[in-house]
Amino acid sequence: MRLLRFASILLILSSSVALFAADSAAGRPYLALGDSVSFGFITNADFEYVNPENFIGFPDYVGQALKLHTSNAACPGETSGSFLSSIAPDDGCRFYRSQALPLHVSSLTC
Numbered sequence: 001m002r003l004l005r006f007a008s009i010l011l012i013l014s015s016s017v018a019l020f021a022a023d024s025a026a027g028r029p030y031l032a033l034g035d036s037v038s039f040g041f042i043t044n045a046d047f048e049y050v051n052p053e054n055f056i057g058f059p060d061y062v063g064q065a066l067k068l069h070t071s072n073a074a075c076p077g078e079t080s081g082s083f084l085s086s087i088a089p090d091d092g093c094r095f096y097r098s099q100a101l102p103l104h105v106s107s108l109t110c
Helices: 002-024 059-066 080-084 092-100
Strands: 029-031 069-072
Touching: 029 059, 059 069
Parallel strands: 029 069
Antiparallel strands: none
């Protein structure tokens, strides 16, 4: 019982700290990388693929909730291996790019 109470208090405190940090982080950059989960997903899409704004992924929700400036550099079909190496197999990101379908960001600059 004491452990449950301690865990509950810890959860409440960590949530409060996260919300406070979100308020103080307004406008800070948030770079999202990943596959179609990050990019956004539409089932049975046809012409919708030509506009990346049609795809709403979790970075859009996280960035909005935490008041961050989101740059979604995800690519549908990206894998951990293909992200790290251009010769590793992927699940469609290279094909997506070869079709000249637009991503959320065209290029990244540091």
